Amino acid sequence: xxxxxxGQPVKRREDLRFLTGRxxxxxxxxxxxxxxxxxVRAPLAHAEIGEIDTTDAEALxxxxxxxxxxxLKAMGVSNEIACLAPPKDGVVHGRPVLAExxxxxxxxxxxxxxxxxxxxAEAARDLVFADLEPLDTIVDTARAxxxxxxxxxxxxxxxxxxxxxxxxxxxxGEAFSRAAHVTRIxxxxxxxxxxxxxxxxxxxxxxEGKGFVAHLGTQGVEGILHQFATLLGxxxxxxxxxxxxxxGGFGMKSFMYPEYVLAMAASRALKRPVKWTADRNExxxxxxxxxxxxxxxxxxxxxxxxxLGYRIETIANMxxxxxxxxxxxxxxxPLQVVPGPYRIPVVHQQVTxxxxxxxxxxxxxxxxxxxxxxxxxxxxxxxxxxxxLAPDEIRRRNFVPESAMPWxxxxxxxxxxxxxxxxxxAAMARADWDGFEARREQARTRGLRRGxxxxxxxxxxxxxxxxxxxxxxxxxxRLRLYVGTQSNGQGHETAWPQVLADRLDxxxxxxxxxxxxxxxxxxxxxxxxxxxxxxxxxxxxxxxDALIARGREVWAALEEGLEAEDVEYAAGEFFSRRSNRRIxxxxxxxxxxxxxxxxxxxxxxxxxxxYTRPASTFPNGCHIAEVEVDPETGVTRMxxxxxxxxxxxxxxPMLVTGQVHGGVVQGIGQxxxxxxxxxxxGQLLTGSFMDYVMPRADDLCRIDFHFxxxxxxxxxxxxxGCGEAGTIGACPAVINAILDxxxxxxxxxxxxxxxxxRVWQALRDARAAGDGDRRKVA
Amino acid sequence: xxxxxxxxxxxxxNGETRRCRVMPHRLLVEFxxxxxxxxxxxxxxxxxxxxxxxxxxxxxxVKACNTLAVEAAGAAITTIEGLAPSPKGxxxxxxxxxxxxxxxxxxxxxCGFCTPGMIMAAIGIAERHGDALDEETVRAELEGxxxxxxxxxxxxxxxxxxxxAMTPAAQRGDG
Numbered sequence: 032x033x034x035x036x037x038g039q040p041v042k043r044r045e046d047l048r049f050l051t052g053r054x055x056x057x058x059x060x061x062x063x064x065x066x067x068x069x070x071v072r073a074p075l076a077h078a079e080i081g082e083i084d085t086t087d088a089e090a091l092x093x094x095x096x097x098x099x100x101x102x103l104k105a106m107g108v109s110n111e112i113a114c115l116a117p118p119k120d121g122v123v124h125g126r127p128v129l130a131e132x133x134x135x136x137x138x139x140x141x142x143x144x145x146x147x148x149x150x151x152a153e154a155a156r157d158l159v160f161a162d163l164e165p166l167d168t169i170v171d172t173a174r175a176x177x178x179x180x181x182x183x184x185x186x187x188x189x190x191x192x193x194x195x196x197x198x199x200x201x202x203x204g205e206a207f208s209r210a211a212h213v214t215r216i217x218x219x220x221x222x223x224x225x226x227x228x229x230x231x232x233x234x235x236x237x238x239e240g241k242g243f244v245a246h247l248g249t250q251g252v253e254g255i256l257h258q259f260a261t262l263l264g265x266x267x268x269x270x271x272x273x274x275x276x277x278x279g280g281f282g283m284k285s286f287m288y289p290e291y292v293l294a295m296a297a298s299r300a301l302k303r304p305v306k307w308t309a310d311r312n313e314x315x316x317x318x319x320x321x322x323x324x325x326x327x328x329x330x331x332x333x334x335x336x337x338x339l340g341y342r343i344e345t346i347a348n349m350x351x352x353x354x355x356x357x358x359x360x361x362x363x364x365p366l367q368v369v370p371g372p373y374r375i376p377v378v379h380q381q382v383t384x385x386x387x388x389x390x391x392x393x394x395x396x397x398x399x400x401x402x403x404x405x406x407x408x409x410x411x412x413x414x415x416x417x418x419x420l421a422p423d424e425i426r427r428r429n430f431v432p433e434s435a436m437p438w439x440x441x442x443x444x445x446x447x448x449x450x451x452x453x454x455x456x457a458a459m460a461r462a463d464w465d466g467f468e469a470r471r472e473q474a475r476t477r478g479l480r481r482g483x484x485x486x487x488x489x490x491x492x493x494x495x496x497x498x499x500x501x502x503x504x505x506x507x508x509r510l511r512l513y514v515g516t517q518s519n520g521q522g523h524e525t526a527w528p529q530v531l532a533d534r535l536d537x538x539x540x541x542x543x544x545x546x547x548x549x550x551x552x553x554x555x556x557x558x559x560x561x562x563x564x565x566x567x568x569x570x571x572x573x574x575x576d577a578l579i580a581r582g583r584e585v586w587a588a589l590e591e592g593l594e595a596e597d598v599e600y601a602a603g604e605f606f607s608r609r610s611n612r613r614i615x616x617x618x619x620x621x622x623x624x625x626x627x628x629x630x631x632x633x634x635x636x637x638x639x640x641x642y643t644r645p646a647s648t649f650p651n652g653c654h655i656a657e658v659e660v661d662p663e664t665g666v667t668r669m670x671x672x673x674x675x676x677x678x679x680x681x682x683x684p685m686l687v688t689g690q691v692h693g694g695v696v697q698g699i700g701q702x703x704x705x706x707x708x709x710x711x712x713g714q715l716l717t718g719s720f721m722d723y724v725m726p727r728a729d730d731l732c733r734i735d736f737h738f739x740x741x742x743x744x745x746x747x748x749x750x751x752g753c754g755e756a757g758t759i760g761a762c763p764a765v766i767n768a769i770l771d772x773x774x775x776x777x778x779x780x781x782x783x784x785x786x787x788x789r790v791w792q793a794l795r796d797a798r799a800a801g802d803g804d805r806r807k808v809a
Numbered sequence: 810x811x812x813x814x815x816x817x818x819x820x821x822x823n824g825e826t827r828r829c830r831v832m833p834h835r836l837l838v839e840f841x842x843x844x845x846x847x848x849x850x851x852x853x854x855x856x857x858x859x860x861x862x863x864x865x866x867x868x869x870x871v872k873a874c875n876t877l878a879v880e881a882a883g884a885a886i887t888t889i890e891g892l893a894p895s896p897k898g899x900x901x902x903x904x905x906x907x908x909x910x911x912x913x914x915x916x917x918x919x920c921g922f923c924t925p926g927m928i929m930a931a932i933g934i935a936e937r938h939g940d941a942l943d944e945e946t947v948r949a950e951l952e953g954x955x956x957x958x959x960x961x962x963x964x965x966x967x968x969x970x971x972x973x974a975m976t977p978a979a980q981r982g983d984g
Contacts, residue, residue, distance in 0.1 A: 042913060049921025050909045051899040052849020052889030056922065059848035228853045228861060228922040228957050278851075278922030279957050311854035520920025520958050685916050689959060693919065696960030720858035720955065728951040728961040757960075 036533040037748075040685035043525045045518070054276045057232040057248050058308045065234070066095060068294045068307035069152035071142040071159045072316060073134035076170070076388040076713020077181065080132055081162030083142060088158040093151030095301055097159065098143040098293060100131040108296045109262045112287045114353035115254075118362070118384065121193030124184050126352040126391055128262070128289045134163065135183055135351035136390050137715050138316025143293040145305055168388040168713040172219075172348040173325045175385035183351055183386035190386045192349050195362045197442070198379035206340025206377050210331035214414035219782045220402050220762075222323035222348070222707040223700075224315055224723060225395045227519075229278020231318065232308040235294040239302060242269030243295060248277040250285040251517050251557015252549045258287040263295055274547035280519035281697070282394035283318050285559055286355040290317070315718045320707055321395020323348040324361060324402060330410050336418050338373055338429050341441075343380040343406065350391035357393045358384055364399030367444035367491040367647055371407045372451040373429040378441045388713040394559065396697055397490075397755040401762060404488040408763035412484070416774065422485045422767070423464070426455060430487075437744070444491065446649045447744040454675050454739055455487055458653035461735055462673035467657070480660045481670070482772025486763035488654070491647040492752040495556025498566040499641040500574050504620035510537070512544045512571070515555010516563045521754065522686045523563060529683055530568045530748070534575035537603040537616060561752035564682060565648055572747045574640035585623045585632050586614060648743045650751040652676030654695070654760035656768040662776065665791030667703060667769055669732040674760065676736070679743040679751035687753050691736045694757020700726035701758075702765035704784050724784070777801050818882035822847070823891025831878045838862040840878035841888060849889035849925050853955065860954030863926035864888050870933035872953075889925035907979070908932050911971030912964070919958035927964060930954045935972035942972045 035041050048054050085097040100110050111125040130141045141161050146152035167181035169190065174180055176189040183190050207213060233247040242265065249255045252272040260267045277284060290307045298305040309317065324347040331339040347361035362382050369378055415425040431438045433450040440446065459465075467483045474481035501513040512527055524544050532539035545551045556566065579600045586605050587595040590612065597608045606613035614622070616636075623635030657671035674691055681687050704724030708716040717723040742749030762783060769785050770778065777797030781789065815830040822845060831840055841847045841864070850873055853861035857875040864873045865887035895904035902910065908928050911917070918924040934950045935942065947968045948961070956964060973979055 043916070045921070046913045046918065047899050047902075049918055049924050050889075050905070050912055050928070051892075052847070052925055053899055054849070054921045056848075056851070058852075059842075061843075226957055228859065228920065228955065229851070230853070277920065278853075279920045281957070310852075311856070311859075520922075522919070689916050689919055689963060692960035692962050693958045694960075697957070719856045720854050721856050725955050725957070726960075727955065728965060729948040731948070731961060734960065734962055 035529060035539045037530060037682050039683065041525055041529050041683055043522050045522065045524045056229050056276045056278050057234060057246050060234050060246055060275065062234065062236060062304040065304040065306055066145050066147060066301065067149050067152050068290065068297060068305045069144045069156055070140040070290055070313070071144065071156050073130060073137060073139045073141050073163065075134060075163050075165050076137045077166040077168045078134050078163035079166060080130060080134060080141065081164060083162070084160040085142060088144060088155040091151060091155050091158065093147035094144065094155045096145040096297055097155065098129065098297065100127065100129040103129055103296060106296055106300060107264045108292065109264070112258070112262065112289065112292070114355060114358065116356045116359035118193035118195060118358040121358065121384070122184060122187040122191065124352050126289065126354055128292045136388050137713055138390065140289050143297065145297045145301060168711070170387050170389050170709045170711065170713050172323055172346055172385065172387065175346070175348065175387050176383065183388060187386055192353060192384035192386055193358055194381065194383050196381040197366060199377055200379045202377045203340045203342050203379035207329070207331040207342065210339055211334040212332040212418055213329055214410055214417055215327070215329045216410050216413055217327045218406055218409060219325045220322045220405055221783055222320050223395065223705045224320055224707050225281040225283035225318060226314070226725060227279030227281055227283060230309040230311060230314045231284065231288065231290070232306070233291050233294045234304060234306045235298040236304040237298040237302060243298070244271045244273065245295060246273045246275060247291060248280070248284050249274045249517060249557070250280045250519060250559050251515065251555055252547055253515055253553060253555050254557060255287060256549050256553070259295060262292050272549045274517050277517065277519040280558065281396040282321065282398055282559060284519065285557065286319060286393055288317065311720065312718050315723065316390070316715060319354050319391050319393035320350070321392065322402060323392055326406050328406050328410055330414055332414065332418070336420055336425055336428050338375045340377045341370065341375050345382045347382055347384050348387050348389065348392055349384045350389045351386060352391050354391035354393035357391060360394050360399045364493060365403035366442050368400060368489045368649070369403050369442055370440045371404065372431060372487050372489050372651060374431050375441050389709060396694065397758045398493070398560065400490050400755065401698065401759045404486065404759045405762045408486040408488070409766065412767045412770070423455060423459060426487060427452060445646065446489065447646065448741050449649060449651050449677060450741055451487060451651060454651065454677050455653045457737065457739060458655050458673055458675035461675060461737060462655040462671065464655065474659050480662055480772040480776065482658050482660070482768045482770065484656045484764045484767025484769070484771055486654045486760050486767060488756070488759045489649055489651040490561065490756055490759055491649055492562050492565055493560030493647065494562035497641060497643040498556055498570045499554055499639055500567060500570040501552065501639045502574050502578055503637045504617065508617050510542045512542060513552040514544060514546050514567050515552050516558045516567055517547045519558055521563070521690065522683070526564055526683055526686060527567055527571060530571045531575055534572055535578070535603065535616065536601065561650065561754035561756070565746060565750050565752045566642060566644065568682060568748050568750060569746045570640060570642035573642045574638065577638050577640045578636060581636055581638055582616065582619055585628065585635060586619055588629055588632055589622060589626050644746060646745050648679065648745065648751040650676065650678050650753060650756050652756060652760060654764035656764040658765065658768045658772055660769060660772045660790060662794055665787035665794065667785055667790060669699060669730070672732055672734045674734060674736045674757070675739060676753070676756055677739045677741045677751070678753045678756070680740050680749035681738055682750065687738065688736055690753045691757045692734055694755060695734055695761045696726050696731060698758045698761020699731065699765055702762045702783050702785060703730070704786060706784050816879050818879055820881050820883060821885040823887060823894070833877065833879055835878045836874055837876040837878045837881055838873035841873060847888045847890050851922055851925060853922065858955065859923070860930055861923050861926040863929040863954065865929055865932065870929045889928060892928070907974035908935065908971035911967040911974060915963045915967035915970060917959065917964045917967030923954060923956045927954050927956065931968040931971055934968060935975045938972070940976055942969060944969065
């Protein structure tokens, strides 16, 4: 096995700069003459905007510009960030750059100040007087469509942004009418804040005659470039988008945001660099949020507890405006895996997207698939309880068997591979499932309720289905890989060279990567949907093969009497089958650069290659959580956590393990503590890390992670993707464990986050209801 | 309101004596990042909750977002850049602090944003507990540092390994 090849836990090269303080995140950049941008944010969730008086602010020394929606439009800037996934027959309102006429959520920017210093900008911010006439608000997802709910947009009756449905309602209805048992559930998947540790920031530079350079943390520069061009009314050639190091994105950094447009417009107006950096409070007020939906769902079973049909009705909160991809996240994104790992003959799903006076929602790690898995796995668990089956038994009866692969499910998606039963059994063995009852009893002697919960998820990887990479040889004898995805911390700089070095059989030390710069590589689908390794990894395979093929031709063209078909490649060298002639890859590249080559071989060994995936891949796995709940305080402690995943072929197990750990903890965070809370007036109650419960080191137990490599059959490397999986499995596993712990106390439902107070209240309510029952009997 | 004037302070930053004029309301983290250009120390929140700005103050970790620069007069401040400087540059892993090496070995970082603060906090934990350090203590004492990428497990492992490598026996090579 090669030391740095596929399957090895190669240490990360990006660590060198991150560990020594030489990482370069957007706010680390500064330019001479740079100005500071600062947003003036609405303190009300819904208000009519009267006059915005900027006179005093503009009069302050050091203040260069105060932008309002009106002035922005007068500068030729579009004031609406378009929704890029507009729903069919929907009422579409993109996010305004600056509020116009009305504000519709707390924190919405009404003006933008550009000043010499942060102090000057802060002073000016306090002197912008926006005349706001308060209006009634609606924040609650489930009540947004009520007849008496205040209207967010006049042209959206019942605050409906769209209604989307999928599946066969008639056949699903038939399945329910002949069911021996029906399990129903109503579940709220609460709003959460992605909270990348690096707040959003942009450094915008405009130079007359040249155009723009924008440095900002994105999940891919191409999409941001297109949007800048449209919003600013500039040709794309005049805009260069650069993404330096990114301190986490989790979906949230994929999108265009108002402050980015404002900084660019201000830089153009003032011909000075303009930097805007969010503080954490602004992140809570202006980043997109995730989740926030309420679902009623039902499973129909036959006498043998086999699923006959699945019905889902969801209300999905979009916030006040439709962010870039929001409508797709609640609808199309999870569709392929709505039936999960089970043989479900018919499915019917309806999603109503609603506007509320809250921040826009969009993709957050998993983007629709955690919501789908949470719903289905909570339902299955509840059904098992109702029918007196063990959690593993109901799954055994319903899993798609490995022998049925490839399996086309009720949504038309084809799972290429997977051994759900074997993976569940592997997880159960590692979790000592059979020994659990003894642990439960032991916990009881300590006054605690111990529970075990299982979830089996199937994910579908998403994002742009095509990716081009370029390979260039440099003057100093290195191979440079140009990619259009963007590391947000996952370790791409280590993983891509690992694949390429493996295929070319060269040292990864000789490979460098260029990412995140539209001047170097203008196209690329970015990071998201667990796609990067699958897309770039396989593009590297295609590129390596193309490079070797090109090398044969080039060497044959340069070498008298050598035919391309006689040239072979191994261990980093081309050699002739018919003679002892050989030449190293890098020597040939250098030779080709200075040589006269026929036109069809122009460019020598520098090539571009594209990989297009034929289908989504389907990572899947089993999570088993064990918790101990203190019935006196309601505190839940994570005590054991087991994950067995099938990610197909694993390129770097160290990186994959890191992805799973991080993903699981984001899921545990949502299950136990995280929630964005608004009061009835739409005021944000969780505007800092003091109010918003982020998981911390002492909230967690160790995660036992193991993978089974069942190769994906639809791509050359056989990989399935791992970036979001942890987040998808964790929420249902943890909540199922809590309900298992509390079932005998009468707690049969609980919504996330299962905070100590909520658990304590649920126990109290259950006890009161139990007392009531006993009284009735008496 | 009277006029506010800068105050002259002298302090040591990464072994170098600095004499600077700073405004009395300037935060230590702003002074380090913006005045001295030491951008390895990060700002992840505004309520002293995340710990991304942690630096060593006379060898002990403090949150630089919650400290005024003028308070640091006379102190020795170490930032991530000065933890283990090598004339050969950052690739000189042999010169790294044992805690930096441990984070690398255990994949204790992903996006790297919380990492400088984590390492500073970890050094403090290791020095407080020495050989007696266990996982529970590490988890409890990392409570003031947030990481959104790693789920903490590899960080905890890195802190334990780094602490072992920092003991006098390990430093002598016989541990």
